[in-house]
Amino acid sequence: MLASILRARLLCLIACPLALVALQSIPQPAAARTPTRLPPFHSEIQSLPTPLQTGLARRLWHPGCPTPLSQLRLLTVSYVGFDRQAHRGELVVNADAARPLQSVFDRLYQQGFRIREMHPLDSAGDDTASFECRDAVASPCPGTPPTHSWSEHAYGEAVDINPIENPYTGCGRTRVGPSIPYLNRSHHRPGMVNSVVVGAFASVGWGWGGSWFGTKDYMHFSANGH
């Protein structure tokens, strides 16, 4: 009996560290690798400042849009950048979406999910963004006709997370060259939407474009799931 206990302990001395190494080699959620010494999450909701209204009216909003500027809010949130440091981001969202999104971005921050950029007027293509008064974009499948219907972004009730890392795709295609490596969703890299992100949006009732049938919009979350 004593001999078998000693043998088991000896085996553990050899095997247990190996098991620990094996466990550590399994990819961990981003949160586990992110420094915990981030400042507390900060968030604010305010009416659109005049310069932002002017900028929106020049580029992303026009008369005839389904949502008046007065219905939109500037949502400021803390986020974790690709440098794993805390940053201050801004989104323009519908007044109805502002509080739920505060809660979503709080969760993403606590989990250390990395976000590349968050500027309400940037159009560089890699920004996490919300409001834009435009039609829904047609699927990248060849021959798909224009939608001629408002995008949920035109209501300020949709958010696109890290568009390069989370492409809009159909028929195995994307219109954005830098997104091509990210069509492979089984190879997980920083900034790609994962179960933490989907869960954060689901907690306020928002749906994910990555769950659509056929065409998938991996960056896209919206209040009504469209």
Ligand SMILES: [Zn+2]
């Ligand atoms: Zn979108």
